[in-house]
Amino acid sequence: MPIVIRLDVMLALRKVKSKDLATAIGITEANLSLLKQGKVKGIRLGTLEAICQHLDCQPGDLLVYEPDPE
Numbered sequence: 001m002p003i004v005i006r007l008d009v010m011l012a013l014r015k016v017k018s019k020d021l022a023t024a025i026g027i028t029e030a031n032l033s034l035l036k037q038g039k040v041k042g043i044r045l046g047t048l049e050a051i052c053q054h055l056d057c058q059p060g061d062l063l064v065y066e067p068d069p070e
Contacts (some may be wrong), residue, residue, distance in 0.1 A: 004064045007036045007051070014055050025050035 011018060013065040027047060034040050048059055055061075 002018060002065055002067050004066050005035060005038045006064055007062055010055050010057055010061055016055060021051070024054050030056060
């Protein structure tokens, strides 16, 4: 998929644990793990907003477009 989720990078930069983020934004650790691994087909804008608010970042810091090589 050409959209890459860089949540793990932002968590490391902000020195925030996945468990703490999941608790703060109200999702399960399992769902956050799937999101970090890029194994999701979509993300609710409310969830994205909560992540950005908690990590003090922009959606573009978390989502990157990398086209598939042809």
